[in-house]
Structures are given as C-alpha cells and as structure tokens.
Amino acid sequence: MKATIKDVAEKAGVSIATVSRVFNNSSVVVEETKQRILLAAEELRYAPNHVARSLSTRKTESIGMVLPDLHGEFFSEVIRGVDERIQTENYHLVVSCSHNKKNEIQAALQTMRGRVDGLIVMSPHIDAKTLNANLPFSLPVVLLNCSVEDSSRDAITIDNAGGARAIVKHLLQHGHTRIAIIKGPDNNIDSIHRYQGFQRALEEAKIIHDTDLEFTGDFTEEAGRKAVKQWLMLKNRPTAIFASNDTMAIGAISMLQENGILIPDEIAIAGFDDIPISRYIHPKLTTVQISINSMGIQAAEILLHAIHNSENHQTQQKIVPTQIVVRESCGKHL
Amino acid sequence: MKATIKDVAEKAGVSIATVSRVFNNSSVVVEETKQRILLAAEELRYAPNHVARSLSTRKTESIGMVLPDLHGEFFSEVIRGVDERIQTENYHLVVSCSHNKKNEIQAALQTMRGRVDGLIVMSPHIDAKTLNANLPFSLPVVLLNCSVEDSSRDAITIDNAGGARAIVKHLLQHGHTRIAIIKGPDNNIDSIHRYQGFQRALEEAKIIHDTDLEFTGDFTEEAGRKAVKQWLMLKNRPTAIFASNDTMAIGAISMLQENGILIPDEIAIAGFDDIPISRYIHPKLTTVQISINSMGIQAAEILLHAIHNSENHQTQQKIVPTQIVVRESCGKHL
DNA sequence: GAGTAAAATGTAAACGCTTACATAGCTTAA
DNA sequence: TTAAGCTATGTAAGCGTTTACATTTTACTC
Structure with a gap:
C-alpha cells in the first residue's frame, strides 16, 4: 500500500498542510520540522501523488505530442528536441501516434484532453479544416508542419x-x-x-x-x-x-x-x-x-510560453529556413 | 471555462452519477435519459477530466518509458513497438529520457510515480544495484536491456x-x-x-x-x-x-x-x-x-499483463534471439 | 510581563470524478 | 391489494493533493 501525505503527517506529528508545504517549498517551514517530515517521508517511501496534485492545481506538467507516424529518425529527432526543452522545466512528454488516420487523430486529440497542459500536433496529411475542427479549443496548441488556415494558432513550418x-x-x-x-x-x-x-x-x-x-x-x-x-x-x-x-x-x-x-x-x-x-x-x-531537433525545441519553447502566459500570448507563425548542404552526390565541381 | 460533469448533469436534469454511468457504460441507463445527457454534453463540449478520473479509479491508463537517450532509429523503433501494442488498449505513452545519468534516471523514475500504471525501463549503462534501488517498488516494471540481478523482475534482453x-x-x-x-x-x-x-x-x-x-x-x-x-x-x-x-x-x-x-x-x-x-x-x-520493434511490442505485452493481473503475474526473463544477416560488406563468397 | 507583529502551523474546502449504498418507482405474483 | 423484487436514478463518501484562511506559537518592544 502506498503511503499518502496523511501517513507522513501522522508519523511526523504535523498536519498534512505542512507536509505539502515541505514538498512544494511553498512557504517556510522551520528546519527542524522539515527534517522530521522528510525523515518520515523517507521511511514510508512516500512520493507525492501526481494525479491528486494535478487535480488540485489544474496543471499536469505534461505536454502531448501527436505524431503522424513513428518511423525513422525524423520523428525521434523532433521528440528529442521537444523533450530536451521541456525537461528543463520538469514537464513530461506524452507521445501519441495517429497513424495518419483522421479518426485516430481525433481520438488522440480527444484523449489528450485533461491529460496535458499543451499540445504539439504534427499532421502534414490532414487538411486545415478537419484539423481545426478537432483541435481542442481550451488548450494551447502548436502546429508543426500542418496546413495552417489562419494566424489564430501557433505554428511552425519548414520552408x-x-x-x-x-x-x-x-x-x-x-x-x-x-x-x-x-x-x-x-x-x-x-x-x-x-x-x-x-x-x-x-x-x-x-x-x-x-x-x-x-x-x-x-x-x-x-x-x-x-x-x-x-x-x-x-x-x-x-x-x-x-x-x-x-x-x-x-x-x-x-x-x-x-x-x-x-x-x-x-x-x-x-x-x-x-x-x-x-x-x-x-x-x-x-x-x-x-534542424529537426531545433524545430522541436522551438515548438516546445512557444508552447511553454503559451502555457505560462495564457492571457497575453501572441500566436506566431514561424517559418524555419532551410539550407542546402552540398556534398558528393550531385557532383562537387562548380 | 471547461464544462464539468456537474454542468452536464444540471443541464440534463439528472445527477452526476448518471452522467458518469453514461460515460463509462458502467450500468444501464435508459435510452432516453442517455440521449439527453449526450446531447447536453455535446452542447457544453464536455469531455471527462482524465485526472479526476484517475484519482478516483487509481488508474492512469498510461505507461511510462525511461530511455537512456533519444538518438537514432533504435529508440524510435522501440517506442513505435510499445506504442503499437498499448494503443490497442487505449493506454498512453509517457516518454522520458535519462540522458544516461544516474541522478536523472532517478529523477525520471521518481516523477513517473503516480503518473503511470507501469514502466518500461531501458538503461544499459546503470548497474543492477543502482537500478534496483531506484526502481519503484509498487509499480509493474519491465526492464529492457538492463543488467538484471535476479529473476524478481520482468526483463527482456537481447542475446x-x-x-x-x-x-x-x-x-x-x-x-x-x-x-x-x-x-x-x-x-x-x-x-x-x-x-x-x-x-x-x-x-x-x-x-x-x-x-x-x-x-x-x-x-x-x-x-x-x-x-x-x-x-x-x-x-x-x-x-x-x-x-x-x-x-x-x-x-x-x-x-x-x-x-x-x-x-x-x-x-x-x-x-x-x-x-x-x-x-x-x-x-x-x-x-x-x-527486431527492435517487436521487442517493444513484447515488453508492452508483458507489462500490460502485469498491470492487469497484479496478483498472479509471473515475472519472466526473455532473451530475444538474434540472427545474422549476411549482405555484402563481409564478402559474399562461401 | 503584557501587547503586538510576524512566523509557523493547522483546518477545511475544493479539484472532478467513481461507486457503494440508498431510494423511488414499477412489475409481478399471490 | 400488497409485499416482494427489479430497475433506474440519486446521495454522498472518498481518491490525495493544494491553498485560502484561521489559529497558535514565537520573537520583540516597551
């Protein structure tokens, strides 16, 4: 049976509020009390329950990625970029694959609701209308390489x-x-x-x-x-x-x-x-x-901004420039 | 503001329990009532809050993957395999990268607690002791290519x-x-x-x-x-x-x-x-x-079994056979 | 040593759901 | 007619936190 905040509170002889404060550094707890609580927590192998916390704070500290496919390096690079950026803020990555099917992307979007604080959607196969119709309204979303209809959403597209x-x-x-x-x-x-x-x-x-x-x-x-x-x-x-x-x-x-x-x-x-x-x-x-990796980083960056500044976030559409790199397969001369 | 089950209940003139039942097919609700609820839900753009549901049911319907790295096709293939399998049961995939660092894997494992119903851990760099010390005790775990100490845990290793x-x-x-x-x-x-x-x-x-x-x-x-x-x-x-x-x-x-x-x-x-x-x-x-992909599928399979049969799940250690495939780089003769 | 402000801690409501149990309304059978 | 047995729905407790607000303790000041 997993220990709860209540068990820790009892063992340490304090109220659950104090325990909570220790685990959130939310307000100062006297050092001695703090140590007592930490010790009790350790002994009980207590770890805060994220689900309960999320329910209370209305934050999941996760962001979702809906990808059309999971084949090949392209996707792993995007994932890597996103993960790299959001990890610095202790966010988690929930990945979902739509297999390029309309109904699956719908399902994926659906089940992401309430599970994540924001969404990165990559869906180069779906037309703008269908996409817009299914995109959650209440959740920050960054579109990656999608058909974009207007400037109402954040989007990153490659040139x-x-x-x-x-x-x-x-x-x-x-x-x-x-x-x-x-x-x-x-x-x-x-x-x-x-x-x-x-x-x-x-x-x-x-x-x-x-x-x-x-x-x-x-x-x-x-x-x-x-x-x-x-x-x-x-x-x-x-x-x-x-x-x-x-x-x-x-x-x-x-x-x-x-x-x-x-x-x-x-x-x-x-x-x-x-x-x-x-x-x-x-x-x-x-x-x-x-730079696929940096595309992921940028998408995460924008999304995090949207999440943290829900009021005054300006949507932006970025076009990522490309660069040709000349190697051998087309002839080096010239 | 997002609609809750309460809003739907009020609008449909029923209690929240009935609404809940409709969304879980848990017990029979008279067709007419059901339609009324569904209609109300639609109008309010209601979608159940997964976090609240998880807290109540103690199930997250997510499984976590802790990977040492996210570079290259190997990892995307494993992810693909796992996702492929768990999607059929409506589970979600939470991915986390430990960057091969001891403390990070610890952190990753830590934050996964209470967020997922089971864990697939791949960590070929960490020795068995450290790993075991950090592995959550109360959570089903499948080890992928890890140093395994004993047979107390499910594990898949490549030959x-x-x-x-x-x-x-x-x-x-x-x-x-x-x-x-x-x-x-x-x-x-x-x-x-x-x-x-x-x-x-x-x-x-x-x-x-x-x-x-x-x-x-x-x-x-x-x-x-x-x-x-x-x-x-x-x-x-x-x-x-x-x-x-x-x-x-x-x-x-x-x-x-x-x-x-x-x-x-x-x-x-x-x-x-x-x-x-x-x-x-x-x-x-x-x-x-x-077959990296199938390794992912197998890991997911075992994990799901462990989750669904928490009482009588037998841990197993699988060694995935390998096969040499002869192509040109070593000379075809012979 | 009383009074007061600040600091530390406690109390309890809320988050949005599920679900055991209670209840009301119908059928059915004697 | 009425008790019993269903069925459909409602009531309310509980899941494990956070946090506004209340209360107690501590530290000063005079």
Missing part, C-alpha cells in the same frame, strides 16, 4: 518550397536539364510544397518539365528504389534526381548502384532533410538541411 | 553475446584472423556482452586477440570513423572489423571509403542491430538482426 527550389537550382547550375523528382504522398503538405519549389526552379530556368520524370512515393527507401527502377527503363533517362526526402534518396542510390550507375557522374542525386546518415553514405548525399 | 559470436564466427569462416572490434561504451551492458561474444568466437578459433585491434567508441558514426583512422596507421592492419552497432559500422565504412580501401576486398566489416539503413548503404552491411 519546404524554398529549400526545394534552392537545391534544384543547384542541380540546374550543374548543367542538368532532365531532372526527375521523387515526390512524397500527394496529400502531404511537405510533399506539396517541396514539389512547388521544384516546379518553381524549373520554370525560372525555362525548362519544360517532363511528367515522365515524376514518381509519387511515400517517404520510404523502397519508394526511392521503385522510382529509379522505373526511370532506368526510359530511353531518355534523367541526369539528376531530386528526392523529396533523404530516405527515398538513399533508396534511389542503392538501386542506382545495384545497376552499376555511377553517382554523380551518370546521374546526380539530391535529397531533403539532412538526416544524420546522409553524410555517411557513399556518395555523401547533397541535401537540404533543416 | 548480444550470441549474436556477436555468430557474426564473428562468420568472419572467421571467411578466413579472417586479424579481426578488429569497435566496442561500445565500457559500462554499457550491451557493449560488454557483444564484446564477450566476440572474444568467445576468437577463443574457439584459438586466435590470440591483438589488443591493438580494439577501439572503444560510443555508438556514434564518428566513433566508427575514429577507430578506422587509428587502424589505418598500423603496419599490420586488420582484415576485418566487427562494429558493436550499425551506426559505428557505417561511420567506419565512410572512413574506409574516403581512404580508398575496398570493402570487403581489403577489409571486411560487420555491424550489429540491423537498423533500416543498413540494407541501403553501399556495400550493404552484414549485421546482426534484432
């Missing part, structure tokens, strides 16, 4: 279009004109914007895009492999590939190498995300860098 | 020694006799066992191990690179390298390739873990496979 445009431009500067793209899922907001950046760059270079050179993937290595497989059968192969994320780029590379195609000499390739592994594969992957 | 031995044997069968090892941290239980497996295999082959061919790393790519750098300066280089995890193996490969060393022709290499990326790098990495 997907800008990053894609920059890296495709880089490819163009290398003289490539037949550039293929491995897209992400059609309903994913990241994919959409990356694709737009891609198109934009081509337009600016006055290149007419060949839709044969498009493949829609799902952000997995396998998708990258399939895309390449398809293009290898073309009479007129692309000379460069832009993969909408590093994972697919890596899949593409593996398929190219299996077919004895030299990278970057015969086909250049670039990715997006700069996941840790990108700099260790061969050839090292040219890609677009976003 | 690290067996896996390492098997893969080193494989290397030996290829004719290698100068096999180097990139170890993990000295106080890490996984590293220790993998190293033991390595030694065992060499002994069985009656090979005297050259301590020049040992490098202690920290499971990062960088460590793999450093190890190789060091060995390249040797007059008598190793012909094969066993890295204690895939990440270090990948780092090693990148360094070898930068120095123009052919893999596996000049130096063969093998890893441990079989992280997803291993099959997509070039050359594809020969490694030891453990």
Whole structure:
C-alpha cells in the first residue's frame, strides 16, 4: 500500500498542510520540522501523488505530442528536441501516434484532453479544416508542419518550397536539364510544397518539365528504389534526381548502384532533410538541411510560453529556413 | 471555462452519477435519459477530466518509458513497438529520457510515480544495484536491456553475446584472423556482452586477440570513423572489423571509403542491430538482426499483463534471439 | 510581563470524478 | 391489494493533493 501525505503527517506529528508545504517549498517551514517530515517521508517511501496534485492545481506538467507516424529518425529527432526543452522545466512528454488516420487523430486529440497542459500536433496529411475542427479549443496548441488556415494558432513550418527550389537550382547550375523528382504522398503538405519549389526552379530556368520524370512515393527507401527502377527503363533517362526526402534518396542510390550507375557522374542525386546518415553514405548525399531537433525545441519553447502566459500570448507563425548542404552526390565541381 | 460533469448533469436534469454511468457504460441507463445527457454534453463540449478520473479509479491508463537517450532509429523503433501494442488498449505513452545519468534516471523514475500504471525501463549503462534501488517498488516494471540481478523482475534482453559470436564466427569462416572490434561504451551492458561474444568466437578459433585491434567508441558514426583512422596507421592492419552497432559500422565504412580501401576486398566489416539503413548503404552491411520493434511490442505485452493481473503475474526473463544477416560488406563468397 | 507583529502551523474546502449504498418507482405474483 | 423484487436514478463518501484562511506559537518592544 502506498503511503499518502496523511501517513507522513501522522508519523511526523504535523498536519498534512505542512507536509505539502515541505514538498512544494511553498512557504517556510522551520528546519527542524522539515527534517522530521522528510525523515518520515523517507521511511514510508512516500512520493507525492501526481494525479491528486494535478487535480488540485489544474496543471499536469505534461505536454502531448501527436505524431503522424513513428518511423525513422525524423520523428525521434523532433521528440528529442521537444523533450530536451521541456525537461528543463520538469514537464513530461506524452507521445501519441495517429497513424495518419483522421479518426485516430481525433481520438488522440480527444484523449489528450485533461491529460496535458499543451499540445504539439504534427499532421502534414490532414487538411486545415478537419484539423481545426478537432483541435481542442481550451488548450494551447502548436502546429508543426500542418496546413495552417489562419494566424489564430501557433505554428511552425519548414520552408519546404524554398529549400526545394534552392537545391534544384543547384542541380540546374550543374548543367542538368532532365531532372526527375521523387515526390512524397500527394496529400502531404511537405510533399506539396517541396514539389512547388521544384516546379518553381524549373520554370525560372525555362525548362519544360517532363511528367515522365515524376514518381509519387511515400517517404520510404523502397519508394526511392521503385522510382529509379522505373526511370532506368526510359530511353531518355534523367541526369539528376531530386528526392523529396533523404530516405527515398538513399533508396534511389542503392538501386542506382545495384545497376552499376555511377553517382554523380551518370546521374546526380539530391535529397531533403539532412538526416544524420546522409553524410555517411557513399556518395555523401547533397541535401537540404533543416534542424529537426531545433524545430522541436522551438515548438516546445512557444508552447511553454503559451502555457505560462495564457492571457497575453501572441500566436506566431514561424517559418524555419532551410539550407542546402552540398556534398558528393550531385557532383562537387562548380 | 471547461464544462464539468456537474454542468452536464444540471443541464440534463439528472445527477452526476448518471452522467458518469453514461460515460463509462458502467450500468444501464435508459435510452432516453442517455440521449439527453449526450446531447447536453455535446452542447457544453464536455469531455471527462482524465485526472479526476484517475484519482478516483487509481488508474492512469498510461505507461511510462525511461530511455537512456533519444538518438537514432533504435529508440524510435522501440517506442513505435510499445506504442503499437498499448494503443490497442487505449493506454498512453509517457516518454522520458535519462540522458544516461544516474541522478536523472532517478529523477525520471521518481516523477513517473503516480503518473503511470507501469514502466518500461531501458538503461544499459546503470548497474543492477543502482537500478534496483531506484526502481519503484509498487509499480509493474519491465526492464529492457538492463543488467538484471535476479529473476524478481520482468526483463527482456537481447542475446548480444550470441549474436556477436555468430557474426564473428562468420568472419572467421571467411578466413579472417586479424579481426578488429569497435566496442561500445565500457559500462554499457550491451557493449560488454557483444564484446564477450566476440572474444568467445576468437577463443574457439584459438586466435590470440591483438589488443591493438580494439577501439572503444560510443555508438556514434564518428566513433566508427575514429577507430578506422587509428587502424589505418598500423603496419599490420586488420582484415576485418566487427562494429558493436550499425551506426559505428557505417561511420567506419565512410572512413574506409574516403581512404580508398575496398570493402570487403581489403577489409571486411560487420555491424550489429540491423537498423533500416543498413540494407541501403553501399556495400550493404552484414549485421546482426534484432527486431527492435517487436521487442517493444513484447515488453508492452508483458507489462500490460502485469498491470492487469497484479496478483498472479509471473515475472519472466526473455532473451530475444538474434540472427545474422549476411549482405555484402563481409564478402559474399562461401 | 503584557501587547503586538510576524512566523509557523493547522483546518477545511475544493479539484472532478467513481461507486457503494440508498431510494423511488414499477412489475409481478399471490 | 400488497409485499416482494427489479430497475433506474440519486446521495454522498472518498481518491490525495493544494491553498485560502484561521489559529497558535514565537520573537520583540516597551
């Protein structure tokens, strides 16, 4: 049977209020009394019950994360960033995975209510309306990479279009004109914007895009492999590939190498995300860098601010800049 | 202001007990009353307060995970496995990172008390005694890859020694006799066992191990690179390298390739873990496979059982078998 | 040594729910 | 008709804290 504050109070010969004060440093308790209480607590192996405390204070000291998926380094990096920031304020992290399904995200959001003080929601697949309809009204929320409808909510989005445009431009500067793209899922907001950046760059270079050179993937290595497989059968192969994320780029590379195609000499390739592994594969992957970890930190930062200043918190929409990092996979010359 | 059960009860003209019953299907409520309550709840945007419910039922419907770190795919895979299993029973996942520090793991364990119904602890760096002293007594706990002292606790451990031995044997069968090892941290239980497996295999082959061919790393790519750098300066280089995890193996490969060393022709290499990326790098990495995801699922399974059958739960110690998967990095011949 | 202000501690209500037990309203059977 | 037995709902205690407010103790001052 677990000891309660009452047991400690009795054992130490004080009231429960005093015990509570000791455990909250809320007001001064005479040193001697304090020690007596601490001793009693120790002997009884007492630890405050967080649930009761939460009920009383209306604070849970937890924040929730609703993620679309739990696969791969991207998510673990975000989690790491968020955890890193909130741990400094003794907050806890409750993670939930919506598996990208509408009803599950609804369920996740639902069960988070009353369990957390704030929410970080990442849901690049859900449209803004559905999202808004399900978002709790009374809880601070930070949107990560979601379709945002207006400025009524805090949101952090990556400059997907800008990053894609920059890296495709880089490819163009290398003289490539037949550039293929491995897209992400059609309903994913990241994919959409990356694709737009891609198109934009081509337009600016006055290149007419060949839709044969498009493949829609799902952000997995396998998708990258399939895309390449398809293009290898073309009479007129692309000379460069832009993969909408590093994972697919890596899949593409593996398929190219299996077919004895030299990278970057015969086909250049670039990715997006700069996941840790990108700099260790061969050839090292040219890609677009976003600091996922720091994105998590920032999201946590904003959320904590919203929680602590519920009255005068100004919502903000941040666009996280990206940076291309040139390595070997697209040719170093130039 | 958020609506409470009381508001709903008033609006529907019933007592709070009836409202509670509706939201718990605990006993039959006449259909008409039920609809009236549901309607009132909807209008007030009422959702039960989980904290209050938990206090009353002494159940949180959450389980906690204490992880040593949040870096890399290994952890996200475990999390994914656990989440996958517990979600089916509407449990939530509270994640906490101990950063491998003794006091932090203590703090993490401490704050989990009363917040979760059960705990999955992964802490390969902490010795059994310290761990045991800090583990909550009253809470079901499943140990993941920890030093286990006795059979009083549920535990899942990977057959690290067996896996390492098997893969080193494989290397030996290829004719290698100068096999180097990139170890993990000295106080890490996984590293220790993998190293033991390595030694065992060499002994069985009656090979005297050259301590020049040992490098202690920290499971990062960088460590793999450093190890190789060091060995390249040797007059008598190793012909094969066993890295204690895939990440270090990948780092090693990148360094070898930068120095123009052919893999596996000049130096063969093998890893441990079989992280997803291993099959997509070039050359594809020969490694030891453990299903991290399913380890998470199993841990969750055992924990849930312990929670639901607190009286007659038999603790169990599972050793998850490993399997070597031969790919290109150690030479396909044979 | 009385009076007073400040410091330390105690009392009890509240947080929002669940649930054992009590009660009221109906059926049913003798 | 009435007692008994159900069924649907209500009453109220309890879950373990926090905290405003009340009370007691201590420390000074004159």
